[in-house]
Amino acid sequence: MRVVMFGYQTWGHRTLQALLDSEHDVVLVVTHPRSEHAYEKIWSDSVADLAEQHGIPVAIRNRPDDEELLSLLKEADPDIIVANNWRTWIPPHVYGLPRHGTLNIHDSLLPKYAGFSPLIWALINGEPEVGVTAHMMDEVLDAGDIVDQRAVPVGPHDTATDLFHKTVDLIAPVTVGALGRIAAGDTDFTPQDRTQATFFHKRAEEDIRIDWNWPAEDLERLVRAQSAPYPSAFTHHRGERLEILAATVSEGRYGGTPGRIFYREGDGVVIVAGADARTGRNHGLAVTRVRTHDGRELPALEYFTSMGGYLTARP
Template identity: 85%
Template sequence: MRVVMFGYQTWGHRTLRALLDSEHDVVTVVTHPASDHAYEKIWSDSVADLADRHGVPVVLRNRPDDEELFRLLKDADPDLIVANNWRTWIPPRIFGLPRLGTLNIHDSLLPRYAGFSPLIWALINGEKEVGVTAHMMNDELDAGDIVVQRAVPVGPKDTATDLFHRTVDLIAPVTTEALALLASGRTEFTPQDRSLATFFHKRSEEDIRINWDWPAEALERLVRAQSAPYPAAFTFHRGRRLEILSAVVSKGRYGGTPGRIFYREGDGVVIVAGADARTGRNHGLALTRVRTGDGRELPAGEYFTSMGGYLTARP
């Protein structure tokens, strides 16, 4: 098959690598220009550089909706477009152009976690598994029929970085299997149950600000979800930003006001958590390692020299 590839960052790079290793002919690659967005500088293997090394024509676009690109793609005469981590809307006249349509590779178990940063959102929400889905593109984002889907478990100590490495390794086999099914002439695939669909926005600074009204279990997952190289979850202590690099759910239950710096437990310092912390039924979040605004990393037990006072969402 003649294939056009739309993609960006390491997800797109892995997809293009799988296409180049396949029996199919990659005739054009469309990718985004480099970005300064914090999350787009992470896992940023270059799709353009890989295509260049293999002599595949590269087109740079932020949005794929101009006449020049449409004519170029029409002249390329693709049987299939394969997309992964394309960051903007692909219009119907583009995704419907190839004879077989457009196959999108998405790093979630659709129909749940459509949209952006699915691994981080899934980890925060306590999902037991994550994965990769290859589906046919239609008018609704991440909503087309499922061609291939593979899952991996989420462990109790996994970080978003762990899940990235586990799922990115699924891209090549999922892509290869989906291509084989399409090349065989199969056209009927599994419709998504739209009653189960969830759609998430891009993560931003506000999404990593700690809200001490959350239960400790959710806050512990937030810290793991924002593991390096992602921006760390943060709070404020005495008006200064404090990043939380590691934390565990406390063994004891602590009552009082959310955000209170309360008790030394093992190697951690327990912060009261949960909107109903006044009941005394909640576990706290035991901070174990922090980073100050000037970049110093140290054990929480060294940073908090005395108990009392509060951690807050704002200075």
């Protein structure tokens, strides 16, 4: 099939590489300009560079809604558009232009975790598995019929970076598998159960600020979700920003006020956590490694030289 690819960052790069390695013919690539957004500088393999290395025409757009691009798409005469990590709305006159429509590749197990940063949100929420879905694009974002979907388990110590590497390897088989069904004339795809749909926004500074009213189990997953190279989860100590780089759920149960710097346990310092911490039924978050406001990384036992005081959401 003649394919136009819409994509960005490493997800788009992997999709384009899968298409180049397949029997299909990539006739045009559309990608975004480089971004300085903190999350978009991560996993930033260039789709444009890969396309140009293979002599494929490239159009760079923030939004795919201009007449010049529409003319290029019509000239390319695609059988299908394949999109992965395209960051803005694709209008119906674009996604409906090819003979077989548009196939979107999304890094979640749809209908759950539509939208943005699905791996991070899924890890924070304790999902047992994550994955990649290929679905037909329609007027609702990430809501079209599922053509192919594959999952991988989330391990007890996995970080968001681990999950990225697990799921990015699914892009090629999901993409090529879905295109194989479409090329063979199969249209018996699986409608999404919209009663199970969840939609998440882009992550920002406020989303990595630690709320000590959260249970320790949730905070431990937040720390893993914000593992390097993502921005680290942070709190404040004595008015200064303090990033939490590593932590575990405490073995003991600790009562008191959320955010209290309470007790040395093993290699960590336990911070009281949970909205109902006053009951004494909660585990705390045993912080093991931190980064100070001036960039120093050190074990929590070295940073917290005495117990007492509080970690707070704001200075």
